[in-house]
Amino acid sequence: METWLAAYELRAGGSIRRIALLGEGIVKGMLETAKNFAGSFVSEERLTTVEYPEQRIPTAENARVFPFLVYDGPEWQAGLRCVACQICEKECPPKCIYIEKSKDKKPDYVGKMQIYPARFDIDVSVCMSCQICVEVCPFEAIKMNTEFELATDDRFGGLLLDKEKLAQSNEYYHKIHPTEASEVDARLAEEKAKVEAKAKAAAEAAAAKAAAAAAAPKPDAPAAGGD
Amino acid sequence: MATTPISVTVDQIFILLRDWLTHFLPETLRPFANVVLGVVAIACVFPGLFALTTVFERKGLGRMQNRLGPNRVGPFGFFQPIADGIKSLTKEDIVPLNADAVVHFLAPLLLVVAVFMGFAVLPVGRNMVLVDMDAGLLFFFAMGASTELSIFMAGWSSRNKYSILGAMRAIAQMISYEVPLLLSSVTVVMITGSLSLTRIVEAQNQYTGIFPHWYVFTPWGLASFLMFAIAATAETNRTPFDLPEGESELVAGYFTEYSGFKFALFFLGEYLGMFSIAGLGATLFWGGWSAPLSILNFVPSWIWFFSKDMAAIFVFIWMRGTLPRLRQDQLMNFAWKFVLPFTLLNLMVTALWRFMEGGWLRWVVCSVILAGAYVLMGRTAMHRKHFGPRSYRYAE
Amino acid sequence: MSVVFYALAALTVAGGLGAVLLKNTVHAALAVAVAFAGLALLFLSLDAQFAGFAQILVYVGAVAILVVFAILLTRASETPAGGVFSSSWLAGLAIAAGVFAVLGWAVLGSAQALPLSAVAPSATVHDIGVALVGRYVLPLEIVALLLTAATIGAVIVALHEKERTR
Numbered sequence: 001m002e003t004w005l006a007a008y009e010l011r012a013g014g015s016i017r018r019i020a021l022l023g024e025g026i027v028k029g030m031l032e033t034a035k036n037f038a039g040s041f042v043s044e045e046r047l048t049t050v051e052y053p054e055q056r057i058p059t060a061e062n063a064r065v066f067p068f069l070v071y072d073g074p075e076w077q078a079g080l081r082c083v084a085c086q087i088c089e090k091e092c093p094p095k096c097i098y099i100e101k102s103k104d105k106k107p108d109y110v111g112k113m114q115i116y117p118a119r120f121d122i123d124v125s126v127c128m129s130c131q132i133c134v135e136v137c138p139f140e141a142i143k144m145n146t147e148f149e150l151a152t153d154d155r156f157g158g159l160l161l162d163k164e165k166l167a168q169s170n171e172y173y174h175k176i177h178p179t180e181a182s183e184v185d186a187r188l189a190e191e192k193a194k195v196e197a198k199a200k201a202a203a204e205a206a207a208a209k210a211a212a213a214a215a216a217p218k219p220d221a222p223a224a225g226g227d
Numbered sequence: 228m229a230t231t232p233i234s235v236t237v238d239q240i241f242i243l244l245r246d247w248l249t250h251f252l253p254e255t256l257r258p259f260a261n262v263v264l265g266v267v268a269i270a271c272v273f274p275g276l277f278a279l280t281t282v283f284e285r286k287g288l289g290r291m292q293n294r295l296g297p298n299r300v301g302p303f304g305f306f307q308p309i310a311d312g313i314k315s316l317t318k319e320d321i322v323p324l325n326a327d328a329v330v331h332f333l334a335p336l337l338l339v340v341a342v343f344m345g346f347a348v349l350p351v352g353r354n355m356v357l358v359d360m361d362a363g364l365l366f367f368f369a370m371g372a373s374t375e376l377s378i379f380m381a382g383w384s385s386r387n388k389y390s391i392l393g394a395m396r397a398i399a400q401m402i403s404y405e406v407p408l409l410l411s412s413v414t415v416v417m418i419t420g421s422l423s424l425t426r427i428v429e430a431q432n433q434y435t436g437i438f439p440h441w442y443v444f445t446p447w448g449l450a451s452f453l454m455f456a457i458a459a460t461a462e463t464n465r466t467p468f469d470l471p472e473g474e475s476e477l478v479a480g481y482f483t484e485y486s487g488f489k490f491a492l493f494f495l496g497e498y499l500g501m502f503s504i505a506g507l508g509a510t511l512f513w514g515g516w517s518a519p520l521s522i523l524n525f526v527p528s529w530i531w532f533f534s535k536d537m538a539a540i541f542v543f544i545w546m547r548g549t550l551p552r553l554r555q556d557q558l559m560n561f562a563w564k565f566v567l568p569f570t571l572l573n574l575m576v577t578a579l580w581r582f583m584e585g586g587w588l589r590w591v592v593c594s595v596i597l598a599g600a601y602v603l604m605g606r607t608a609m610h611r612k613h614f615g616p617r618s619y620r621y622a623e
Numbered sequence: 624m625s626v627v628f629y630a631l632a633a634l635t636v637a638g639g640l641g642a643v644l645l646k647n648t649v650h651a652a653l654a655v656a657v658a659f660a661g662l663a664l665l666f667l668s669l670d671a672q673f674a675g676f677a678q679i680l681v682y683v684g685a686v687a688i689l690v691v692f693a694i695l696l697t698r699a700s701e702t703p704a705g706g707v708f709s710s711s712w713l714a715g716l717a718i719a720a721g722v723f724a725v726l727g728w729a730v731l732g733s734a735q736a737l738p739l740s741a742v743a744p745s746a747t748v749h750d751i752g753v754a755l756v757g758r759y760v761l762p763l764e765i766v767a768l769l770l771t772a773a774t775i776g777a778v779i780v781a782l783h784e785k786e787r788t789r
Contacts, residue, residue, distance in 0.1 A: 022565075022605030029549040033291040037548075040290040049295045330653065362748050365676040372684020376656060379691050383649055395695065398688060405684075422748050 061177060064144035066124045067133055069166045072109055076167040081141035083108065084117040088133035088142055096126035097133065108139075109188060110195045122166060124150065125159040140184045146176050234525040241268070241529070242354055265357040269346050276537075277498045278308035284544050291548035311491075318487035323385065326484060330384035335485070335492035337377035342496045344370040345503040350425050352516045352529030363424040364416065367507060368409060371462065374500065375401050378471075381493070382481035393480025396555055397464060397471035403562040404461035404468075410570040411451040411458065414577040415442055415511045424507075428515035437521045441514040446594040447577040450601075452512040454570050456542075459504045461558065463497060465543055467550040468558055505539035506532070565604055572600050627668055635661030648694050656687040673748050 039046030050057055073079035089097040100119035108114045133142050145168070152158030174181040236243070249260045282305055286296030297304040322331055348363035350356045360366055375398050382394020416422055419430045433440045442448035461468040471480040482493055509515060513535050516528035553561070576593050583589035638658030645651040659682035666675035709715060755763050 021602065026546075026550065030545060033545060033549045036293055037287065037291045037545075040293060046293055047290070047295065048293055051295070051298075327647075327649075330650070360672065362672045362676055365673065365680065365748075369676045369679035369684065372680050375688055376653075376683060376691075379688065380653065383691075383695070391695070395692075398692070402685070402688065420749075 059146045061179065063146045064129055064131055065148045066127050066129060066145055066150070066161075067122060067142050067166070068145040068168045069120065069142055069163065070140065070170055070173050071167050072170050074169075076164070076169070078106065079109075080116060080163075080167060081109065081139050082117050082120060083114040083139055083141070084120075085138070087136050087138065091132050091136045093130060093132065094126045094128055096123045097121070098123075110192050117163060120163040120166060121160055123160050140188060143173060143177070143180070143184075231525065234527070238353055238527040238529075240527070241352070262357070269343070269357065273343075273346060273499055273502055274495065276502060276533075277495055278312070279305075280498060280502075280540055281311065282307045283540075284547075287541070287544045288548045291545070315487055315491035320487045320489065321484075323387070323484050325386045327384040327386070330380050331484070332489075334377050334381035334384060335489045335496065337380065338374055338496040339492050339499070341370045341373040341377065342499045342503060345500075346506075348424055349503065349506045350428050350510060350515055351506075351532050352527065355516075355529060356425055359425050360423065362422045364412060364422045364427075364511075367424075367503075368405075368412075371500075371504070372405065374496070377496075378481055381485070385481070385484035387483055390481050390483045393471045393483070397481060400461055400464070400468060400471065400555075400558060400562075403559055404458040404566070407454050407562065407566040407570045408458035408462060410567075410574060411455040412507075412511055414447055414451045414574055417574075417577055418442070418581060424510050424515075428510055428517065431514040432517040434521040439514055439517060439519060439521070441512065441517075441519075443512040445580070446590065446597050447573055447580050448512055450569070450573045450576070450597045452508065454566055454573065455508055455512065457566055459508060460543065460546065461562070463501045463504060465501065466547040467553045470552055470555055470558065501540065501543060502536060505543070506536050508539060509535035564607065569600065569604055573597065628665070631661055631664045631668060635665065649691070652687065652690045652694055655690065656683050659683050659687060671746060673746070673751050 036046055041047075070081050071079035072081065084099055084101045086099050086101075089095075089099045098119065098121040099117050102116050102118040105113040105115050129144070131144055134144055150159065170181070170185070173184075245261060245264050248264060249257050252260050282297065285307070286298075286304065289296030297307045300306045300310045322328055345367050347357040348360055348366050356363075378397050378401070379394050382390045382392075382397070385391075415427060419427045421427065431439065431441050438444075443452045460466075464471055472482060482490060485493060509532065514531075515535075516532040518524050518526060518528075518531055576596050579596075580589050580593050583592065635658050638654050638656075638661055641654030642651045642658060645654055659678065663675045663678035663683070666678055
């Protein structure tokens with residue numbers, strides 16, 4: 001392509017130098033745009049437009065938009081992992097989380113009775129998606145969601161998400177962040193296994209003690225009771 | 228010639244339609260009615276083509292830039308000009324308080340009137356000219372010259388420094404490129420021996436074997452056409468010569484203070500100018516309404532004319548998608564230091580062609596002269612200008 | 624003397640009057656362009672196609688632009704403080720009346736010599752061209768020389784100066 005448009009010049013000394021012809025760059029440029037034009041009808045790489053909203057690019061796994069609350073099991077109220085420790089509320093930079101603790105308790109994933117949030121609001125118009133609430137949560141209760149089509153015409157409460165809107169199941173969490181969710185599940189299972197092992201050991205120790213206490217003679221009541 | 232009776236009928240269908248419509252009128256009114264019908268046809272066809280061109284341009288540019296153009300309004304976006312038209316008609320017409328109201332109002336009118344007048348002499352098909360003037364080419368250029376006055380009026384009346392700068396740059400550019408435009412057309416006039424556009428087309432409507440005698444297939448014709456194309460691009464303020472209206476340079480240049488329908492009129496005037504000068508280029512160099520191969524004569528002549536016109540428009544759009552804008556000093560240098568000398572040389576080469584009767588010798592001689600001149604003059608045009616501090620001869 | 628002639632004459636005279644009487648300089652320049660266009664139309668109504676189109680091409684397309692640029696690039700765009708009418712208007716009026724008298728005498732004198740003919744003499748572009756390079760070749764060359772001198776002068780005025788050592 002370059003050679004047939006070239007003009008050559010014979011310099012003193014006999015060497016031939018190729019000089020640029022006026023209009024050469026224009027022709028090359030026009031061929032390139034012609035390739036773009038023709039190629040845009042046939043090939044994907046020459047027409048990279050994704051016609052939103054009919055077509056969508058799938059979001060990356062690590063995408064993060066706004067937080068959501070994870071719950072285990074079928075029932076969102078019962079399985080909500082959040083224990084209203086309020087760490088995320090305190091750490092949130094723009095202070096978009098509002099938590100009210102409950103008065104009663106409910107069992108968590110290992111069976112221990114914990115308080116739960118009576119009210120958990122996030123104002124997503126304030127949230128800046130910094131993920132600090134996720135990083136500081138000790139209970140793996142709050143994670144980042146990838147849903148971004150949240151536009152609403154209700155300017156007063158439309159972007160204030162309450163506990164019910166924020167609650168999503170663990171299966172949903174697996175769907176949007178599979179690797180992360182598997183890691184979290186593995187960690188929680190490990191915790192649960194440790195707690196259960198400890199409980200079993202404690203139960204065995206208590207049972208062994210009770211058995212030993214039952215089997216051993218009873219000299220005096222205060223000495224056995226002080227053991 | 229168009230051979231079979233059916234092809235002759237289709238070729239002359241608009242003439243037959245016009246004759247049928249006017250035969251209801253008395254004899255004395257018929258010439259007047261003919262002209263009115265011709266004017267109505269021009270006023271409907273070319274703005275319709277303008278609407279199509281706006282959408283083709285946006286989609287074409289989009290595809291060249293790896294994206295889709297507008298595709299929401301209508302099938303594949305082809306109703307977009309209707310949406311644009313409604314938008315420009317319903318926008319508020321803002322005239323700045325300091326602006327010269329009368330001149331501000333008259334500027335787009337003058338532009339559109341001058342541009343429409345240019346269509347009157349274009350031979351759109353066999354026997355299809357609105358007014359067959361003896362000095363048709365001169366009339367066309369006279370109308371083109373009037374557009375410069377309207378640009379000045381637009382820029383001046385807005386009382387806005389961007390408008391004035393844009394208007395001055397636009398006029399300087401148009402005047403500079405007007406001389407090469409005329410000189411390259413003069414070569415055609417020299418060989419044909421007439422200023423009448425119908426005579427020029429008829430002179431090209433001859434065939435040796437199946438190949439036509441179009442002027443673009445001769446060495447001087449090709450050179451003339453290239454210079455004509457460059458000058459035409461500059462006359463219509465198209466990229467790469469669109470500095471006067473570039474958005475990143477001058478807001479919108481002389482258009483700045485125009486909104487709504489007046490802006491649409493300027494836009495219309497610019498695109499119609501493109502159509503008419505492309506049509507002139509087709510008429511002068513590409514044989515007007517004549518077919519490219521004599522065996523294709525059964526296709527109606529007006530289809531050939533419009534195909535050539537639209538092909539030229541596609542090349543305009545293609546260049547817009549490819550080239551960056553030239554700076555004012557670059558385009559002025561180019562006009563006066565390359566295009567004008569080349570057209571003058573071309574004029575002499577055409578005279579040489581004319582007086583070297585026939586044969587292969589004149590082809591070789593003319594081609595060698597023109598190619599050599601292009602290479603040599605091109606080298607001076609490719610020199611980079613070195614900028615230093617400027618000194619003023621008369622100011623100090 | 625048809626309606627067309629009177630209408631075009633009125634247009635031309637209106638343009639001329641506007642050029643003299645309008646206070647805004649740019650409006651005056653545009654009125655001059657209207658007068659030029661009126662003249663061109665008068666030529667066309669007399670079937671002098673070449674003269675008419677050349678008038679538009681040269682006067683409206685170039686001379687009017689020149690006038691307008693001259694106004695733009697100098698400060699004449701502001702309305703002059705001393706008013707548009709000169710103080711020695713009586714002398715001006717006398718000179719204008721004298722010129723008009725001479726012109727009128729010349730035109731009326733020629734009208735007697737050449738009666739109003741119904742058939743206009745044919746002056747096609749071809750005839751004009753032949754006359755220009757045949758009988759009138761000397762004026763043509765002199766005009767070309769004049770234009771060359773003007774172009775060289777313009778180039779010199781606009782020339783980039785070589786570096787001067789201070």
